[in-house]
Structure formats: structure tokens, C-alpha cells
Amino acid sequence: MKILIADDDPVSRRLLDKTLLRAGYDVIAVENGVAAAEELCRQDGPRLALLDWEMPELGGPAVCREVRKKKDQGYVYMILLTSKGLKTDIVTGMGSGADDYLTKPFDSGELKARLRTGERILHLKADWSKPAKTCGLKPRTTP
Amino acid sequence: MNVATASVLNITELLTRVDDDRELVGELFSIFKSVFLSHLQRLSDAVANEVPRQVEVESHTLKGMLLNLSASRAAAVAADLETMGREGKVTGMKESLAEFRTEAQTLLLQMESVESQR
Numbered sequence: 323m324k325i326l327i328a329d330d331d332p333v334s335r336r337l338l339d340k341t342l343l344r345a346g347y348d349v350i351a352v353e354n355g356v357a358a359a360e361e362l363c364r365q366d367g368p369r370l371a372l373l374d375w376e377m378p379e380l381g382g383p384a385v386c387r388e389v390r391k392k393k394d395q396g397y398v399y400m401i402l403l404t405s406k407g408l409k410t411d412i413v414t415g416m417g418s419g420a421d422d423y424l425t426k427p428f429d430s431g432e433l434k435a436r437l438r439t440g441e442r443i444l445h446l447k448a449d450w451s452k453p454a455k456t457c458g459l460k461p462r463t464t465p
Numbered sequence: 466m467n468v469a470t471a472s473v474l475n476i477t478e479l480l481t482r483v484d485d486d487r488e489l490v491g492e493l494f495s496i497f498k499s500v501f502l503s504h505l506q507r508l509s510d511a512v513a514n515e516v517p518r519q520v521e522v523e524s525h526t527l528k529g530m531l532l533n534l535s536a537s538r539a540a541a542v543a544a545d546l547e548t549m550g551r552e553g554k555v556t557g558m559k560e561s562l563a564e565f566r567t568e569a570q571t572l573l574l575q576m577e578s579v580e581s582q583r
Contacts (some may be wrong), residue, residue, distance in 0.1 A: 332496045333530045337482075340489055377524060405529050429534040430482060 324368035328358035355380025375404040383418035391421035399440035521550030539568040
């Protein structure tokens with residue numbers, strides 16, 4: 323599965339890159355938020371993303387807001403990476419449309435577990451958009 | 466984070482985080498060393514020119530890198546500088562920067578020592 327890493331810190335980027343390659347992901351690494359938003363807004367772009375909170379030009383929360391504005395693509399599961407520990411920061415980040423957050427320095431086991439959760443959500447979203455033939459149900463549409 | 470109780474470089478913790486990949490540790494040290502001096506220079510300039518926002522940004526970046534390398538002591542001092550920058554507190558910044566330089570120097574020596582043992 324394709325995954326995007328966006329982090330301006332080259333140490334963090336390499337660490338994430340290696341960890342995710344080992345875990346079997348197809349990694350796309352970028353070093354700023356603008357490039358991240360471009361990748362994620364592409365029709366065939368990654369559907370999983372790890373976004374550093376603070377990046378030049380466009381930070382992680384701003385990338386989340388950009389991606390959520392686009393309605394014509396599949397759902398993107400986005401995790402914010404932060405070394406901020408304040409609850410108010412976390413609330414702000416999640417309010418921007420992020421699905422989850424992870425505190426730096428990350429633990430590789432926790433990172434992989436959270437990504438598996440993301441994959442499950444993406445699979446559920448994909449299943450939900452298919453017609454539910456087996457029990458004769460139709461996907462609910464919002465009014 | 467507490468500077469007094471933090472370790473300069475917790476290599477055991479770092480190796481655990483990278484699944485005991487010593488080659489990757491060497492690579493991470495090398496990446497860090499290649500960008501560290503330019504960040505330190507920008508931080509020093511920001512402190513000298515009393516630009517709190519820039520102090521906050523540079524300290525935050527350095528803190529993130531140092532935490533990833535399990536370099537808790539230097540990360541703790543960077544965190545103090547970041548807080549000072551965020552709060553616009555100029556008093557004490559020069560002293561904290563001097564402390565950061567000392568911690569960073571010790572860290573770089575430890576990194577060399579670890580690398581020489583590979």
C-alpha cells in the first residue's frame with residue numbers, strides 16, 4: 323500500500339522511510355506541506371499519510387484542511403506527527419481533519435499499529451461504497 | 466523533559482527504535498551532522514538578534530531531531546529554548562543557548578564514540 327511521509331526533518335524522514343519500507347509499504351517521502359497536499363489530492367495519490375505538524379509554508383493541519391476540501395477523490399487517512407504534547411494542540415490538529423496523531427519520538431510498534439487501524443478504516447470505506455448485495459441493504463445517503 | 470536526569474545519548478533506546486539496525490543509526494548520525502551546524506547558526510543568529518519566533522522554530526526543529534536520536538539532554542535544552550521563544554522571553558536565552566552548545570558538543574563526541582565502535 324502507498325503511504326506518504328511529509329516531514330522537513332531529514333532524520334525523522336529517513337527513520338520513517340526505513341521503518342515503513344520494512345513494514346512493506348510503498349513510501350513516498352516529501353519535505354514540505356505543499357508537496358504533500360499535491361500528492362494527496364491526486365486521484366491516484368496515497369490514501370495513507372503521516373504528516374509532520376510543523377513544516378515550512380504548509381504545516382500538517384493545513385495539509386489536512388486542503389485534502390478534506392477535495393470531494394472528488396477517495397478518503398485519505400491522515401496521521402499528524404507532533405512533538406507538541408499540549409491537549410489544546412491535539413484538539414486543534416484533530417479539528418483540522420486529521421484522523422489520528424502520534425507523538426515524536428515515535429515507537430515503531432505503535433506507528434505500525436496505528437497504520438493498520440488506518441488501513442482498516444480505508445477498507446471499510448471502500449466496502450461501504452460498494453453495493454451491499456448480500457443482505458439487500460443499500461448504502462445510506464446523507465440528506 | 467528534565468535536563469538533569471536525561472541521558473546524552475541513549476543508544477539502547479535508539480537501537481530498539483530502529484530494530485537494532487546499526488547501519489541505520491550511522492546513517493541517522495550522518496544526516497544529523499550534515500544539517501546540525503546550519504540550524505545551530507540560525508538559532509544563534511535568532512538569539513543574538515532577539516527574534517523569539519525564529520528561536521522557537523529552530524529550537525523546535527532541533528528538538529525533533531534530537532528526540533528521534535534519543536539525545537534527551539540536548540533535546541531538553543532545545544525544548545527550554547523553544548518555550549522561551551514561544552513566550553517571547555528574551556531573558557536567559559543566551560545562557561540557554563550556551564548550555565545547548567555544550568550539550569550538543571558532548572553529544573557529537575558520543576556519536577563519534579558510538580560510530581568508532583561499529
